[in-house]
Amino acid sequence: MPPPELSVQPLDAGATFRNQVYRRLKQAIIQMDIYDHPGDVRLDERQLSGLLGVSRTPIREALTLLEQEGLVRLEPRRGIFVVRKTKAEIIEMIIAWAALESMATRLAAERATAEDIGTLWDIFRSFEEQAPSDNIQEYSDANIEFHKAIIRLSRARILETLTDNLFIHMRAIRKLSIRQDNRAEQSMHEHRDIIRALERRDGELAERLAREHTLGLAAHVERHGDFLDWLRLADVRGADVKAAFKDGLPLM
């Protein structure tokens, strides 16, 4: 028997102001649903500094990260703007998502345990039960959760990381009508078929189904996603930013 081992995690790894601000801002930007309202949303470093109770330094570093993730755009001496992806960009991202998820699905077919697949069925059923009418959003969080679950089964952390970054931007299409093209039902069937292919350990088929499913979404956005290029108007400023932080101002 090996000697008993005392393994202690570092207490506050990643608890720097920079990282806290990063998480906080990211969450705020995601929640503010910029795709619902036209006009630029501008962030002000000083305002954020006051709002969060830290100096500009960690805020700037957090914004640097958010810029690299494509959530904000830093225009020197002009301002920091929350990014709204164009229709073309969203479609490209869905294509990349399809690529990564289909590969993940192939891996999952080899690596997932029977129990893992059971979990997929659980998720599948859990939002099969939702009345499709009360959820206007085609790609609600629940749906994304299903896809994330599959990708997790690939046991490939990098695929998770990369797709997570893509999924963030999928809030752009949450308002896409789910009735159009009868997508609700079709999407359901495709999910079911993917799980079945995984059960049969048919990686080739599972990969193809996953790819076609997600590329189908890309095609859907191609047809009905013009609204994405519509909203690009007035300057809003301040007010919205404050609203996003309405709960829980102090950072610590």
Place this chain on the structure above:
Amino acid sequence: MPPPELSVQPLDAGATFRNQVYRRLKQAIIQMDIYDHPGDVRLDERQLSGLLGVSRTPIREALTLLEQEGLVRLEPRRGIFVVRKTKAEIIEMIIAWAALESMATRLAAERATAEDIGTLWDIFRSFEEQAPSDNIQEYSDANIEFHKAIIRLSRARILETLTDNLFIHMRAIRKLSIRQDNRAEQSMHEHRDIIRALERRDGELAERLAREHTLGLAAHVERHGDFLDWLRLADVRGADVKAAFKDGLPLM
């Protein structure tokens, strides 16, 4: 005829110190071939500040970016270390690469012009002529260039961006013997077959060949990449960092 339009690019967009330092450090890290020598390589903010002639602020922001790309690791109050990927991580990255490139290849089959494909043949021939003996590296820059060229033909910027970030880390396996498993010749044939599939506009086939080609590399690393987990020893510090910057110290 549309009216003549005067479009002037901003002169210094992205010419901030932060971005210059970012590019400079990235290049330096890539060139320093950390995978050739064991031991941690540590970067010192103040030293870099003196070396590059700017204050710590833009340097820290650049390091923040490099951390997100996985090139360095910032350990609060302990140091900044150049990251060496593990064998498992490299394999995961190659798998992600395979996913993205196979999708890109599928798109390329639809979108590439005949001229584009001609360019691929050019690249193909250009490093077919190299005596295979003088290039020890499996994934030489020329080879990567071929893959980048294909991905570019997909006309999907995001696929380019994502794969570029992955390719950076492929320097880890440049020293993989190309003789093993007769990979030089096999790789050549596979490249040729991919171009042919593109010529025939057979997206399905091109995608599969691209995927299998790159997954083949993953398998190769799985078999022969143990050396990646070997080198993890003493602390080197300072000296190597300076060497990497030996040419062109001042930033501007």
Place this chain on the structure above:
DNA sequence: ACATAGAATTTCGTATACCAGATACGCAGC
């Protein structure tokens, strides 16, 4: 009223100062 020039202000980029955690060093005790 309107257009315009110039000053005041805003805002991000950069430099510098300070802080606290982590390490390294040296001294004391054995």
Place this chain on the structure above:
DNA sequence: GCTGCGTATCTGGTATACGAAATTCTATGT
């Protein structure tokens, strides 16, 4: 010589100060 402890030093994280470019405001002349 080795161990343990306390202090000096180093290092990254954060706050603050300053600078320059861009915007906004304002006063002025028509």
